[in-house]
Amino acid sequence: xxxxxxxNALSDEAFRREVRAFFxxxxxxxxxxxxRRARWSxxxxxxxxxxxxxxxxxxxxxxxxxxxxxxGKMVIYLEEMERYGVARPPDQxxxxxxxxxxxxxxxxxxxHYLPRTLSGEYIWxxxxxxxxxxxxxxxxxxxxxxxxxDFVVNGQKTWTSFADEATHIxxxxxxxxxxxxxxxxxxLLVDLKTPGITVRPIRNLAGHAEFCExxxxxxxxxxxxxxxxxxxGWTVAKALLSFERLNIGSPRRPQYALNRLELLARAKxxxxxxxxxxxxxxxxxxxxxxxxxxxxxxxxxxxxEPLGPDVSMLKIWAMETWQRLSxxxxxxxxxxxAIAGVxxxxxxxxxxxxxxxxxxxxxxxxxxxxxxRNILAKTVLHLPG
Numbered sequence: 307x308x309x310x311x312x313x314n315a316l317s318d319e320a321f322r323r324e325v326r327a328f329f330x331x332x333x334x335x336x337x338x339x340x341x342r343r344a345r346w347s348x349x350x351x352x353x354x355x356x357x358x359x360x361x362x363x364x365x366x367x368x369x370x371x372x373x374x375x376x377x378g379k380m381v382i383y384l385e386e387m388e389r390y391g392v393a394r395p396p397d398q399x400x401x402x403x404x405x406x407x408x409x410x411x412x413x414x415x416x417x418h419y420l421p422r423t424l425s426g427e428y429i430w431x432x433x434x435x436x437x438x439x440x441x442x443x444x445x446x447x448x449x450x451x452x453x454x455x456d457f458v459v460n461g462q463k464t465w466t467s468f469a470d471e472a473t474h475i476x477x478x479x480x481x482x483x484x485x486x487x488x489x490x491x492x493x494l495l496v497d498l499k500t501p502g503i504t505v506r507p508i509r510n511l512a513g514h515a516e517f518c519e520x521x522x523x524x525x526x527x528x529x530x531x532x533x534x535x536x537x538x539g540w541t542v543a544k545a546l547l548s549f550e551r552l553n554i555g556s557p558r559r560p561q562y563a564l565n566r567l568e569l570l571a572r573a574k575x576x577x578x579x580x581x582x583x584x585x586x587x588x589x590x591x592x593x594x595x596x597x598x599x600x601x602x603x604x605x606x607x608x609x610x611e612p613l614g615p616d617v618s619m620l621k622i623w624a625m626e627t628w629q630r631l632s633x634x635x636x637x638x639x640x641x642x643x644a645i646a647g648v649x650x651x652x653x654x655x656x657x658x659x660x661x662x663x664x665x666x667x668x669x670x671x672x673x674x675x676x677x678x679r680n681i682l683a684k685t686v687l688h689l690p691g
Contacts, residue, residue, distance in 0.1 A: 312368075314376045321379055325386045328359065339391035339566070342514050342660060346429055346471040349395035353426045363400045363424055365607065370408065370416075371424050377605035381557070381597055388561040396468045399423035399430035401553045403476055403495075405607075406546050410493075410534045419495065432550075433463040433477030433496070433520060434543070440465075441674045443478070444487040444540070448522065450479035450494060452536075456526040457481070457494060459502075462519060465671065469505045469518035473498055476546075482537050493539035493546075495531040502526075511663050513646075545612075547673065552604070552613060554672045555620030557597045563631035563661060564593055570638050573652030585634060592627045599623060615685040618678035625668040626675065632665035 313321055332355050337348060346353075356362040364383050366372020375383060386392075404423055407416050422428040439446040448461025459479055469475065475496050482490030498505070502525040507515040534542040567586065576582045599620055606613060635643075639658035642649045648657045669675040683689040 313373055314379055316379075318378060318382060322382050322386060325383055326390070328361075329386055329390045329392055333390060333392050337393055339562075339655075340393050343467075343516050343664075344393035344395055345468065345516075346396045349393065350426060353395050357425055362426075363404065365401065365604075366404055366424075367408075370404070370420050377601040380604045381601050384556060384558050385561070385597075388558055388565060391562075391565075394558065396429055396431075396471065398432055398467075399428060399474075402432070402546050402550055403430050406476075406542065407533065409545060410542050412530075414530070415495070415533065428474050429468075429472045431466050431469040431472035431475050431498075431518075431520075433466060433475045435465045435671075436462060437464055441670070441677050443543070444491070446478055446480060446491070448477065448479045449483070450481050450492060450527070452481070452529065453526075455529050457492075457529060457532070459494070459496070459522045459525040459527055462521050464517075464519050465508075466505075466518045466520050467516055469498070469520050470507050470515070475520065476533075478539050478543055481539075485537060488540040490537055491539040491543070492536055493533045493542040494527050495533060496525065496527050500525050500527065550672055551617045551621040552600075552607065554668075555596075555600055555603070555617070555624040557593060557600055557624070559665075559668075560593050560596065560624060560628040560631050563628060563635060563665075564590060566656065566661070567631060567635045567638060569654050570635070570651055570656055573654045574638065576638065589627070589631055589634065592623075592630070596620075596623050596627055615681050618673070618681045618686075621672060622669075622675050622678050625665075628668055629665045632662045636662045 316324070334352060337344065337352070353362060360371065361373060363370075363372035364375045364380060366374065368374045400423065404420055407419055411419070419428065423430065434443055434446075436446050436448060448459065448463065450457040450459045457479070461479065463477060466475070475498055477494055477496060478491050479494055480490055481492040484490070496503075502523040504521040504523070506519045506521070508517040508519060509515045510517060571577055571582065571586065603613060603617055603620055636658050637643065639649070639651075639656065642651065642656070643658040646659050648655050
């Protein structure tokens with residue numbers, strides 16, 4: 307990996323030119339604007355290029371191999387990814403586990419996991435949701451019983467993205483059944499090769515098997531893999547959920563949808579229709595507002611400030627904007643919009659249904675919009691219950 311330089315010292319224009327040139331020169335053409343979530347098997351070569359360049363972790367500090375981008379440069383980096391159609395790899399280790407370990411991990415955990423996560427040796431998936439514990443995550447029932455130097459884990463996780471390609475899972479498990487729901491949970495790092503773990507892919511409505519069920523049958527996890535204190539996992543989880551909501555709240559997905567919408571609208575001559583132009587302009591302004599809000603929260607992270615409950619605004623705005631854009635994209639497809647698969651529209655390849663399918667659950671996963679609004683009402687606006 308090349309030594310990281312201070313990219314924040316560059317002008318915005320110079321940084322944008324450098325990022326754009328690298329993406330255009332190095333990113334695989336066949337992976338541009340792919341119409342689904344990318345898998346590790348497809349993205350591992352690109353990951354290695356970014357790692358060699360020192361660009362795999364734009365949000366990490368330089369001492370751990372990151373780019374340490376400030377809010378403005380981070381937005382430019384994301385804009386250039388979207389402009390060139392660069393897919394997001396399975397990067398939960400970089401966006402979530404890494405920042406979490408920097409805050410809560412022991413020195414041994416940081417020294418072991420951070421370099422391996424950065425290099426792509428360890429690929430992470432999230433073990434949070436369960437069949438009866440989604441938005442009400444504190445109701446989870448997967449248990450971890452301490453026996454000597456190991457936790458013995460039993461239970462099930464679901465909607466675990468790309469667990470079938472991951473090497474490790476970070477999970478929440480109940481370690482004290484007598485405590486209040488949030489008080490009896492711990493946060494564990496688990497090698498998916500550990501005996502007793504079964505992973506079963508789930509095929510979604512778009513026909514892609516990106517989600518999985520993960521079953522734990524008397525899985526022994528070393529006590530040293532506990533992050534934070536025993537029964538303090540909810541505190542760790544809340545911090546990780548803040549990072550997740552920052553990542554989910556990125557302008558990337560709605561920006562991608564806007565770019566595709568614009569290409570298709572031009573191919574179909576829709577910019578001659580004042581009604582379409584009005585809707586398109588309103589959504590584009592919504593996206594500009596989202597980018598400004600995202601930059602504000604990225605700035606807080608870069609300054610080392612904790613993300614507060616107001617980050618829920620970002621998750622709501624990003625996912626609902628994405629849904630509105632995907633809905634208009636579907637309308638733009640007209641009769642082709644009702645037919646699954648890729649269509650050629652004036653020389654532009656378009657899959658109308660898949661983006662729409664993917665956007666529908668976006669206001670549910672990572673904490674539903676209803677839950678996010680309750681958080682804002684209670685902890686930010688201090689409204690009565």
